[in-house]
Amino acid sequence: GFAYAEKDGASFKLRDTFKRKVRGKCVLFVDDVLNMAATSAPTVRMLRECGADVIGAYFIVDRGNVGAAEIGVADYASMFSVKLPMWKAGKGSCPQCNAGTPLSLEYGHAGKSKNE
Secondary structure, X not given: OOOOOEEEOOEEEOXXXXXXXXXXXXXXXXXXXXXXXXXXXXXXXXXXXXXXXXXXXXXXXXXXXXXXXXXXXXXXXEEEEOOOOOOOOOOOOOHHHHOOOOOOOOOOXXXXXXXX
């Protein structure tokens, strides 16, 4: 079967019909990009709270910033691995911030951030 999580504020939820569908089932969590597990980890927790046995995770792209423990699974796999370093915003951590390079607002979630 197939079920999907929907964004609910800062977290994710399953519709009641999907909750019944995953309860007591072995589930493979699938997502497009693994970055910092900000989406995958809470969704895996939510699936377990719904009674699913999450057996692993699969991603199209693994950006190489976290591992299985951060996702909350025993093992995971991906089609592609691309090592793209990440830094916390702010002086002292981010090389671009240290250099005074302004953020590009064209891509990703940069429009929600502030350049310090």
